Each structure stands twice: as structure tokens, then as C-alpha cells.
Amino acid sequence: MVNYGGDEVSALVLDIGTSTVRAGYAGDDTPKAIIPTSYGFKKDASAEEDVSMTEPGEEGDASPKPSPKVTMYVGNNGPTVWREGMEVAHPVRDGLIQDFGPIPALASYAFRDVMRCDPTEHPLLVTEPAWNTASNRERMAEIMFEDFGVPAFYIANTGVLNAFAAGKGSALVIDIGHDTASVTPVIDGFVLRKGLAHSALPQLVRAHAHHLLTSSNSSRPGIQLLPHQLIANKQAVDAGVPPRFTLRADRQAGTTESWRKWYEDREVEEWIQAVAGVLDQGWNEQAAAQRGARHYEFATGYNYYFGSERFSVGEQFFTHSPQLVASNPNLPKSIPALITQSLSACDPDIRQVLMGNVVLTGGGSLFAGLSERLSNELSRNFAHVKIHAPGNPTERRYGGWLGGSILASLGTFHQLWISKEEWQEHGSKIVAQRCK
């Protein structure tokens, strides 16, 4: 393991993504706690077999939660575990925290239950996307100072952190996450706001894969995406043969729609990560067929060798079929469209600097073949393109966290923290003054 830090290990770093919350000590090379951002909840708190985290709505002011009798299930044994009548909700939408209700519970679980540390003893650096709102970051500061009692706080932009972690003061950061793909131009360590572009492209890719898997085609029937928690037993079957399994009858009634949907999404995501890919030179049926089939087995026991169809999934990152565009006017922008939108808002002389310093990051960018294809697409349209994509998957997946980890570990950075005393004296407006 490479030791990235060294100066100071007392600060904490918290990075809240759409899919996972990452928390750890500054100076470390990987987050100590990686937990799902989604959480499970039950309105009726009668069957309490697990620890209930917090009662949202107690804080009074914001977060209008209907009933105070809500039990929340967060963390690694939270939404992933089947519970009768448990719904799953997602606090992060569009890269932004839309519902602050579960945030204290999630942060507390990460700090206290996984890391076993006391947040009142450590300065805390939180990351935010470039399009975060002023009220959102102030709310975050308020939660951390008031609820968690952190001694110092800083909120840093993931785009800038990713650029800096690549050694670049100026860069075009392409961040492909679980739900959101974004293009952020960074010039001399500051985000060029007018050049910001983002879309829900990864969701479209997943929807495409979901549709592909569940609908039948000439060589196979539609596939049932059932989570393993709902399957009582299954038998081994040959590839392409209908699965033989029995469902857990006792769990049929208590399974909520939101939980099933969330789990189906995970099944699709796993299939994508294992099997799907993108061709490096654009869509070509023959080239796709030549790449060979890949085997994948689902929770039902159904298994199949996926041929060229697995490459049509990745194509959604770059091109959308005319029919799809016609049928959906609000289609999320493709990566090339996002880049074009971003660059057209920048001065021409800046564009060249940006294209020479493209930083590719985010867990979604690990999609097989994506960086090669992106490089080919961009080289076709721009003269000097250089893409920096960390080869180490951890650096790519947790790039924002890692950048924050290094920054917060620097001895010299400590003069920039917002201290608790400053927060008490100046209130929320100090966040915008200090964290630029």
C-alpha cells in the first residue's frame, strides 16, 4: 500500500455520493467506512429487531418527516437486508442532498459505528459537487457543528479535488458517478461555473441495461431480476436454460415496491460491472460479435453467455438512437454532448488547456472500455487531447475522497479550517467566505 499522507492524521473526511457514503481519516489512501447512501425505513416501529438510529423530525426546524414513529435502517446492514414492510429511500438526487433527514444518521453510523471515533475530537472536511447550493452547504456545516460538535469544518469541491489529485490546477474533470455524469472545467483551482454540465446519464445506461435484460430477444427469453433474499432455493441449470427456483412464499407480501426496485437496480449494476462494455471505435455489430461472449449468472440461477448485446449498453454513454431522442425530449445528455456544452461556455483559449488536461474519475468511469472510447472520440474532434485516468480503481472510485484526504492531512491547510468559535461568532455566512 502506498502511503499518501503523513503530516497529520487527526482530521476526518466525509464524501457523500449518490450510491455510497465514504468516510475516513485524512492521510489514508482509502476510506475506512463505505456504506450505502440509501436507507431503509419503516413507518410502523412495532417490529424492532434492529437498532433504530435516530428519530428524524426531532431536530424540529427543517426535514418535514410525517411520523415521528419512523425506524431507520442505515449502514451495511441497513437497506440491503430484507425486512417486512421496509421501504428504501435515497437522500441524494442529481448529486445533491435533497433530504437532510437521514444525513445525521448516516454520518453517525460511519463515524461512530464503523470508524469507532468521536467526531467532537476531529476537524472534518466534507466534499460537495460543483453545483451544490449555498443553503445546502450551510445546512451541512450546521449539522456538523451543532449536531456532531466538530471542532473545525471545511467543505471542498470534488471537481477541484479531483483536478488537484491529478496534479493539475487547470483541468476538465469528467466525473461519472452512480446516477450523475458531470463535466467540470477547473481553472487555476477554481470551478468555471458557466462551464458546468451534468446529466443523469448513468441512470439512462442502467435503464437501457434493465430493459435489455428483462425483455426477450431471438436467442433468449426475458430475464427475471429477483434478489437472492426472495429466493428459497435454486438448482444449477445449464446456460440459457430456464431457471429452476422457488420463491420464499413468506416474503412475498412484506416486500415493498421501493425495496424491490432498489434491489433490481443493484442486480442490473452488478451485471453491468461484470459483463457490459463499450467498443473503442463506435458501434459496429461485427466488432461487437468478435469480442466474444461473457458468462453471467443471476440470483435465480439463470445463466447465459452474453454476446454483442453487452456492448450496446456502453454505447448509451456516447450516442443515443434517433428513436430514443424523439420519444424522450428530456433525455440525459451523452458524454460528448456534456463536453460540448461545457466547452462552448468557455473562452476558446481556455478550451485548449482544458482538452489537454482531461481528468476522468468516478466509479462509473471504470466501465469496461470507456476511457479508450472517450479518448478516441475526443481525438477525432480536438487537436491535443490528453486524458488522465488513474489506473488504480480505488483512486478512480474515491478520487474526491482521496483528494480531500490529502488536502485535510496537510499541516499548512489547518489555517483554512472554519473553527467552531468562528462558526459561533459569524454564523453560516462564514462558509461561503472561507470555502471558495
Place this chain on the structure above:
Amino acid sequence: MASGVGVNQNVLDTYQELKLGKKHKYIVFGLSPDNTEIVVTKTSSDNSYETFLADLPEAECRWAIYDFEFERPGEGKRNKLLFVTWAPDDAKIKQKMLFASSKDALRRSLVGISTEIQGTDYSEVAYESVLDKASRGSH
């Protein structure tokens, strides 16, 4: 966003020696061993551009000021002060982070620079590409 790293007084003095006194051809800057200050790591009056490139280490970050002299066809000689940010891909991620977040402190303290070069490999700081950038911005 900045790292809070400071600039040593010697950096400013050496820069003035290059800019006004023409005592040096180039200056290379780095960080002090405890990563709190930007310091001068090398000065040279060697006129060969290749010697300068040899002073940019393969796997470590640096900044540099280079007094770049070139001929404009029909207009005679020009001199430009280049500011080079050197962050090779093979450098440690912590160092890249430190240099990228400290650059602004150094850059702001040096007045009179006309061209900035951001380099991650030797092709980006090669003579031709630098000449191209330097001559483009001059009128």
C-alpha cells in the same frame, strides 16, 4: 481552494534577479522538506533548453521560471517569461495535490509572467510546443 503553503522571501528575490538583473536563465522551485514553504531548488544561466528539461525530475513535481528567447520572423528577438508547472503522471498523488493546491500562492507573488505551461510529460514542455505557446500570445 488552497493548501496554505507559503512563499519563501528568497523566491521573490531570486525572481527579481532573473527578471531585472538577468542573472539567471531559469529558476526551479520546489517545496521545503516539511511541505510548508515554496523554496528555490536550482538556478542556472545555462542557455540550452535541454539542460533546463533535465532539471525537471521524472517522478517529482516542480515549478519553474524560464526566460524564453525566440525569434519572431521579421520582427527580431523576443523574450518571454514562462511559468512552468511540472506535475508528471508518475509523481506521488500527495505531491501532485500539494503542488496543484499551492501553485496559486507562488503564481500570484511573481509579477510579469506572460505564458503559463502546465506539463505532465516531456512532450508538453518540449521546445516546439513551448515555442508555439509563447509565440502565439505575443503581439
